[in-house]
Ligand SMILES: Cc1cc2nc3c(=O)[nH]c(=O)nc-3n(C[C@H](O)[C@H](O)[C@H](O)COP(=O)(O)O)c2cc1C
């Protein structure tokens with residue numbers, strides 16, 4: 340579903356969604372330069388295919404932290420799916436259809452119900468709250484639910500400046516709650532002007548978070564810890580030293596620091612810095628199976644996709660999500676085959692223009 344088809348899906352989602360929800364999903368920080376740059380940067384990477392390779396059984400599966408995934412395409416954690424569809428994250432989990440889904444801390448369906456709806460593995464994404472007890476309770480809920488990984492998002496010490504949300508006074512309606520926090524924390528957003536999310540982040544998230552958070556998380560769980568939001572090769576190295584099991588190169592889809600480098604440019608430097616000591620994942624602006632192949636050729640083990648899943652969910656519920664992911668996978672297999680690669684691990688820098 341590259342290019343025009345995905346744009347048409349987004350247009351259908353846009354028609355169905357209230358303006359403030361569409362803007363929350365689509366938008367980014369400040370002038371949204373990084374939102375656009377993420378997407379454009381993948382498109383600038385060109386291929387050097389090899390021919391006369393038997394690709395009759397091209398296999399897109401990848402191994403990640405001891406689990407074989409049917410595809411390198413992972414559902415990125417995104418907040419508030421009930422704003423897109425009444426079944427929320429349960430519909431997304433069904434639509435993921437065996438692929439790895441990362442469920443947001445800020446989901447509108449509780450993590451145990453997300454896992455129950457999923458047919459593939461589920462990781463819980465964590466924000467660290469001022470009250471560490473809340474984060475630890477989330478870890479226990481994830482473990483009890485059967486999650487197989489914890490994704491620590493490290494690029495939100497403070498909320499990015501989302502102008503659209505400010506203008507729209509974005510907030511969760513009373514009918515939808517952040518379902519992972521029942522009994523722990525108020526499950527809505529504090530009242531006031533501007534973006535309700537900015538008020539929520541300011542009130543609840545721990546801006547004093549530093550590298551000790553990774554060792555803290557490792558000390559309270561035996562699940563693998565994946566650090567999401569790495570934007571510098573030195574931080575990739577530090578993540579290895581801090582005991583992370585994997586990292587996600589991410590600028591939060593351009594929603595935090597505008598002007599941040601597109602992840603396609605940054606990825607090879609982070610891959611170089613970690614020197615194979617852990618898997619490197621990437622997200623931001625990947626919109627086609629060709630983009631997935633580009634990322635793997637640059638050294639990513641797998642990739643995450645954010646907004647397209649939301650467009651699928653808003654336009655077509657569970658089937659919409661499955662459609663987006665199936666199309667990405669089919670394009671990826673076709674691209675691999677045309678590059679002369681039989682397995683996802685065969686993708687390397689040699690299939691790209693140096
Ligand atoms: C609407 C929306 C909500 C998001 N919520 C979260 C979140 O709760 N936790 C998180 O770690 N990242 C969150 N992200 C960032 C995504 O996980 C991911 O990094 C980004 O969307 C990838 O870029 P893409 O949308 O261009 O594919 C969110 C992104 C969007 C678009």
Ligand SMILES: CC(C)CC(=O)C(=O)O
Pocket residue numbers: 418445495498499536540591594
């Ligand atoms: C800033 C977060 C609280 C939510 C989020 O990750 C997002 O909207 O991008």
